[in-house]
Amino acid sequence: MTPSGSDVRLLTDPFDPAHELGAFTRVHPEAGGVVSFLGQVRAGDEVEALELQHYEPLTLPAMKDLAERVRKRWELEGLLVIHRSGVMEPGDPIVLVAAAARHRRDAFAAADYAMDHLKSESWFWKREKADGEWRWIEPRAQDFEDIARWG
Amino acid sequence: MHARAELVSSGEKNSLSVKLVFLGRLEDLAGGSSRKVPLAPSIDAVLDGLDPALASALREPRVKLAVNGILLQDTDAPVLKDGDEIAFLPPVSGG
Numbered sequence: 001m002t003p004s005g006s007d008v009r010l011l012t013d014p015f016d017p018a019h020e021l022g023a024f025t026r027v028h029p030e031a032g033g034v035v036s037f038l039g040q041v042r043a044g045d046e047v048e049a050l051e052l053q054h055y056e057p058l059t060l061p062a063m064k065d066l067a068e069r070v071r072k073r074w075e076l077e078g079l080l081v082i083h084r085s086g087v088m089e090p091g092d093p094i095v096l097v098a099a100a101a102r103h104r105r106d107a108f109a110a111a112d113y114a115m116d117h118l119k120s121e122s123w124f125w126k127r128e129k130a131d132g133e134w135r136w137i138e139p140r141a142q143d144f145e146d147i148a149r150w151g
Numbered sequence: 152m153h154a155r156a157e158l159v160s161s162g163e164k165n166s167l168s169v170k171l172v173f174l175g176r177l178e179d180l181a182g183g184s185s186r187k188v189p190l191a192p193s194i195d196a197v198l199d200g201l202d203p204a205l206a207s208a209l210r211e212p213r214v215k216l217a218v219n220g221i222l223l224q225d226t227d228a229p230v231l232k233d234g235d236e237i238a239f240l241p242p243v244s245g246g
Contacts, residue, residue, distance in 0.1 A: 053174060053175065053178075055172070055174055055217075055238055055240065057217065057219070057220025057236075057238070058217060058220060058222070058238075058240075120243075121243070122243060123240070123243055124243055124244065125174050125175030125176075125241065125243060125244055126244040127175075136175055136176040136179070136244070137244040138242070138244060139242045139243065139244055140244075
């Protein structure tokens with residue numbers, strides 16, 4: 001990764017968010033602030049496992065397009081977007097977004113915008129396993145309301 | 152002569168086809184994540200060759216289509232060719 005570029009990855013294996021965030025902040029010492037968001041599989045709700053399915057020709061290219069849009073909208077030193085695909089268990093990291101900026105407002109807004117758009121627009125299909133049965137998850141109305149905030 | 156006979160038989164084996172890819176809940180309806188079907192000139196013609204219940208699920212307005220990784224607009228009606236990949240994309244459930 002070049003210091004000025006965006007690091008956008010779609011992973012089919014588990015990742016270590018602390019390690020990734022550490023590496024990201026080290027390559028952006030000029031940033032005055034780094035805002036990160038980590039999404040993980042929620043425990044409880046009797047969910048035993050979560051599976052995210054992606055479609056190779058669309059999913060990563062769309063994540064990269066989103067990163068480009070974020071970079072154009074805010075003044076950032078760096079942007080990190082890591083998203084899991086495949087089967088995960090409660091507590092497993094799903095998504096890590098980090099925005100590094102000279103000023104914290106840009107970093108907060110960029111991370112928030114990236115997450116809202118990842119949640120509502122990304123090419124992922126999700127199913128949950130409970131009581132040994134897999135069930136596909138439909139889109140949430142809240143995700144569309146979140147994205148509408150950005151106009 | 153021998154080589155020619157082989158060509159013909161391998162032509163039979165690899166008859167012209169398109170690959171259908173089913174994402175999300177469509178995978179369950181189709182009974183698998185992908186399948187090869189004989190080449191037909193249009194997506195409509197391909198759908199006509201499927202089980203009617205599956206075809207009608209694939210024709211739902213909320214299901215988007217991509218041909219060879221390019222998302223189709225509502226009015227697009229591409230002419231299919233051998234080896235094309237058609238993906239059926241139900242509404243995404245978010246990351």
